[in-house]
Amino acid sequence: MANDVLDTLRKDINEIDAELLVLLAKRRRISHSVVEYKISNNKPIRDEQRELILLEKLIAYGKSLGLDSYYVNNVFQTIIEDSVLHQQAMLQQSLNPDALNETNRVAYLGGQGSYSQLACHKYFSRRAGKLVELGCDSFSKITHMVETGQADYGLLPIENTCSGSINEVYDLLQHAQVSIVGELTQSVEHCLIAQPGVELNEITKVFGHPQPFAQCSQFIQTLGEMQLAYCDSTSSAIQEALKTKNSAAIASAQAGKNAGLEVIKSAVANQPDNHSRFIVVARKAMQVSKQIPTKTTLIMATAQIAGALADALMIFKQQKINLVKLESRPVPGNPWEEVFYVDLEANLAQNNVKRALEELKEVTEYVRILGCYPSESMKAVQVINNDSLVEE
Structure with a gap:
């Protein structure tokens, strides 16, 4: 009887979630119509004063429904950001029709599970064209593929809130024949992951890319004489941890789950609010509208x-x-x-x-x-x- 009640309540929640998705999709379609008006009337894509007024009204209405301000604000900040960034992408596509492709071949560091892959999906989800992923084992390989036309775009991490600038990428940009055409920020949530059943005190070796090691240096110091093995990407570190006994890797929890590894310890970065900034490069520069930042x-x-x-x-x-x-x-x-x-x-x-x-x-x-x-x-x-x- 109790299970029947719980199942009914869960069914109600599932139906409400589905309705929310339908409304979010409708809101995005209307947002697309809004950008068409802004383009034809030369209006800025973002209107922060309108955002402020909108949020104040939503928070006040939410309070009348028993919802706290922080919750309402967080939900609608995410919705507004999605709307603004989609509108920016549409405006850029209308301004650069030659850059529109049926497919977007994107070169990035690593493969399945790498933070670069997550950033790639985040950026190109707002752009027309089928995404074709091209995992690479070095930053120089990424720019080479763009320079030679094997990739339409390249994705390069340029700085991190914990470890600072990524000097290898800056040095590469001195001579690479590419142009920066975009940027994005990706949240980075490092965890120590290992094979199922392995305990922390059993681990003798940790695999990772140099950047995550630098971003998790304080945690690594607590491991004592643990052997550190440097890999060319986070996805490579995951593969090494899969085949090496009593080992672990520093990666995201989702990447570990996808590979069949378990989280031994979460939140191991030096700073809890850890983000990486990526740049998007292409062979040719693009025009940028004055209507957007x-x-x-x-x-x-x-x-x-x-x-x-x-x-x-x-x-x-x-x-x-x-x-x-x-x-x-x-x-x-x-x-x-x-x-x-x-x-x-x-x-x-x-x-x-x-x-x-x-x-x-x-x-x-x-x-x-x-x-x-x-x-x-x-x-x-x-x-x-x-x-x-x-x-x-």
């Missing part, structure tokens, strides 16, 4: 004299361009010489950006644009209600 990445070299870098950076301030990242890397074969990677919140189509680049050429040894692309780093609007500040 845009980033431009460039590389520049300055003269080896006092104040040369300061003179270059002052140009961005004078032209009211926000610089969001500055990274220096050595020039191979030229000891003590460096190049600088610069990320700007800017669109190459803007007049102040054009002026800045012309002025930059006069005070630097050289400047090379690596890409102008839509920014997908959405910052959630903050809502203040009667109870507290609500943040995503």
Whole structure:
């Protein structure tokens, strides 16, 4: 009798979940119509003031239904982000019709279960065309496949909130003949996974990619004399853990489950809020609409004299361009010489950006644009209600 009651309640929940999915699909279809209006009327894709008003109303209505503010805010922040990013992708596709393909061949590091694969699915789920996955064993292989036309796009991790910049990728971009056409941020949730039945005290060897090892360095120190084995990707680490007795790998819980491994310890990263930023590269640059948030990445070299870098950076301030990242890397074969990677919140189509680049050429040894692309780093609007500040 008790089971019959539980089954009935679960059936009701399943029906409600199905109804929610139908409504979400309807909302997305309407959102697609909205972007068509915004394109024809040259309106910004994102309207943060509208988002704020909408969230305030939803939170107030949710409270009247017995739902807490934090829950309502989180649910609708996710829905709004999905809507904005889908609209941005549609606008970009309308602006770059030559880039529309029946299939998107995407090269990324590793294979099944790698964080790059998860990022690949996240980014291309918002874009037309069938996804064809091309797992690679190195970053250089990824750019080579794009350069030679074997892949339409390449996905490269560029930085992580725990371990910082991925220098190998920055160095590769100095000479790779590709253009950055997109970016995304992927949540990274590292776990220690092993074969079923293996206990933590039985593990003698841990497999992992150098980046996860760096991001989990504090946990690794607690393992004492444990042997660390470096692999070219997280998916490779999983395969090694599958065939090596009393071993483990650092990967996501889902990747471990897919491979038949179990979580020995979860949340092993140095920081609980761990994210990796990826860039998407292609052979040709794309136009980016002024209606969406845009980033431009460039590389520049300055003269080896006092104040040369300061003179270059002052140009961005004078032209009211926000610089969001500055990274220096050595020039191979030229000891003590460096190049600088610069990320700007800017669109190459803007007049102040054009002026800045012309002025930059006069005070630097050289400047090379690596890409102008839509920014997908959405910052959630903050809502203040009667109870507290609500943040995503």
